[in-house]
Amino acid sequence: MGYFIPQNTQVFVNARSIGRDPEAWHKPLSFKPQRFLGSDIDDKGQNFELIPFGSGRRMCIGMPFAHKVVPFVLASLLHCFDWELGSNLTPETIDMNERVGLTLRKLVPLKAIPRKRIVRDR
Numbered sequence: 001m002g003y004f005i006p007q008n009t010q011v012f013v014n015a016r017s018i019g020r021d022p023e024a025w026h027k028p029l030s031f032k033p034q035r036f037l038g039s040d041i042d043d044k045g046q047n048f049e050l051i052p053f054g055s056g057r058r059m060c061i062g063m064p065f066a067h068k069v070v071p072f073v074l075a076s077l078l079h080c081f082d083w084e085l086g087s088n089l090t091p092e093t094i095d096m097n098e099r100v101g102l103t104l105r106k107l108v109p110l111k112a113i114p115r116k117r118i119v120r121d122r
């Protein structure tokens with residue numbers, strides 16, 4: 001690609017910017033999980049526009065575990081609690097600005113208040 005990278009250079013892949021590239025994604029800043037319905041793109045390291053777990057020999061070894069645990073924990077939290085936003089916020093007024101760093105964090109932390117939902121046994 002025409003770049004000269006000196007020996008022993010430490011290279012960081014900017015997965016955040018790749019995931020927000022308008023050349024790779026339609027309306028990249030919109031939360032649209034349905035964009036993956038019927039899509040061939042997955043996160044297993046072969047589609048370089050989506051590399052949350054990295055790619056190649058050093059990609060995340062915890063990916064299969066994360067694939068099982070993250071949906072399970074999320075589904076449990078949604079199933080067992082009703083969630084409210086504090087500070088008179090609505091989904092439209094949440095501050096989505098980000099803080100710069102090695103990992104991506106919200107500039108203003110999200111305060112979500114869980115209210116226990118009665119879950120009946122079958």
Ligand code: HEM
Binds near residue numbers: 053058063
């Ligand atoms: C949503 C959850 C997770 C994400 C997004 C994630 C993401 C990543 C990324 C981006 C890398 C660097 C890959 C590279 O250098 O190309 C990595 C490496 C690694 N991850 Fe994860 N990870 C997750 C969960 C886990 C879990 C649950 C474990 C262990 C149980 C784990 C263990 C590791 C290890 C050991 C490495 C280093 C692999 C190596 O350098 O050979 N990760 N992960």
